Amino acid sequence: MARSYKKASLVDRLKRRTRYEGECWLWTGRKLPPFGYGQITSNGKTLLVHRVAHEQLIGPIPQGLNVLHRCDRAACWNPAHLFTGTHADNVADMVAKGRHYHGERHHWYGVPHALQCQ
C-alpha cells in the first residue's frame, strides 16, 4: 500500500543521513536550534526526527507526551534510546543528569508549548 511505502521511505531517508557513533544513530541533516533535534521534511511538513523514529519503529506517541532520549543526544534516533514521557519527566531526567539550568538558560525556556508537544 502507498501508505506503508511512504513510511518505509521515511526511515530510508533517515538512514541516508545518519552517522553511527557507538550505540547512537546521529542525524546529520538539518537540526532545530538550540536543542539539536533532527528535522526532516515530509509532505511539506517539518517533523522531528526522533519523533518520526518513534512513530515508525516503535509505535504511535501517546497524545501529550514527548519523546525523550536515554542517551541524552538530541540528534539520536536509535529506537532503543527513545522513550516517551511528560515534560515533567524530561525536566526530572535533566535534573538527574545534571543538565538543569535556571532562567534563560533553562532547556525549555521560551519554547512554545506547541513545539514541545509536537
Ligand SMILES: [Zn+2]
Ligand atoms: Zn542514542
